[in-house]
Amino acid sequence: METGLFPGYRGERRNLRMATPVVLAHKVWHHIGTWLNKRRVRLCATWDAFAGLGVDAVVASQTLQTCVFATEKDRHTYTLLCDNIRRHGANVVARYTDAFQDPFRVDLIYLDPPWEDTFCPTKPFDFFGKFRALLMFMQNWGRFVVIKTPLLLGPTKPPWDPVYAYRSEKYRIIVWLFDTSPLADAGSVGPLESIDEQDGTNQHGQGDPHVGQMTAE
Numbered sequence: 001m002e003t004g005l006f007p008g009y010r011g012e013r014r015n016l017r018m019a020t021p022v023v024l025a026h027k028v029w030h031h032i033g034t035w036l037n038k039r040r041v042r043l044c045a046t047w048d049a050f051a052g053l054g055v056d057a058v059v060a061s062q063t064l065q066t067c068v069f070a071t072e073k074d075r076h077t078y079t080l081l082c083d084n085i086r087r088h089g090a091n092v093v094a095r096y097t098d099a100f101q102d103p104f105r106v107d108l109i110y111l112d113p114p115w116e117d118t119f120c121p122t123k124p125f126d127f128f129g130k131f132r133a134l135l136m137f138m139q140n141w142g143r144f145v146v147i148k149t150p151l152l153l154g155p156t157k158p159p160w161d162p163v164y165a166y167r168s169e170k171y172r173i174i175v176w177l178f179d180t181s182p183l184a185d186a187g188s189v190g191p192l193e194s195i196d197e198q199d200g201t202n203q204h205g206q207g208d209p210h211v212g213q214m215t216a217e
């Protein structure tokens, strides 16, 4: 998939800043898909609540072979999103709406919200408050919740225990996977795994001790 095939991906600074790089989207959904496959989890429906240009929605629909509902509340971005879905012939249904007003009940929810205010040094911003509030709201709408955050947390524990996390130093992000079912045991998924971006070696036993399983690139 070419980056240039996503209108709005190039040329418009506003959209360029917020869109997930296509290469990153492929890595993220490959790792999440592998984790789910190993546990024989099949997804019928996925919801990308903050869809933007739809890079994640399109790649997720192709990688996980799932129908994706995509909500976007900015009119201009929504137009570009629809264009992108059409161009890729993706199994994505877009809706111009506010995610919190119009939620979908699905198997997996993907959250890539704008975190911009996090970086504003003059305004205090409650990062964990937002993280927690998102998770609390979304747990009512899907068993699995995937949240993409900037790489701000360092070794800090997220509000809940994820079952898996994908970390990219290159793109400065962490993608957290939560299993909100009451039976889920975040601590029982095996040894931590860290794949170093530079030399590609496996380093078992390293990474965030709070994360059930961690892949880092």
Ligand SMILES: C[S@@+](CC[C@H](N)C(=O)[O-])C[C@H]1O[C@@H](n2cnc3c(N)ncnc32)[C@H](O)[C@@H]1O
Residues within 6 Å of the ligand: 018, 019, 020, 049, 050, 051, 052, 053, 054, 055, 056, 057, 071, 072, 073, 074, 077, 097, 098, 099, 100, 112, 113, 114
């Ligand atoms: C970081 S971008 C998502 C990028 C996306 N993952 C992609 O691949 O293009 C966040 C998007 O969420 C949208 N958004 C923010 N609040 C929203 C809400 N309450 N409901 C729906 N969309 C929202 C913004 O307009 C923005 O397009």
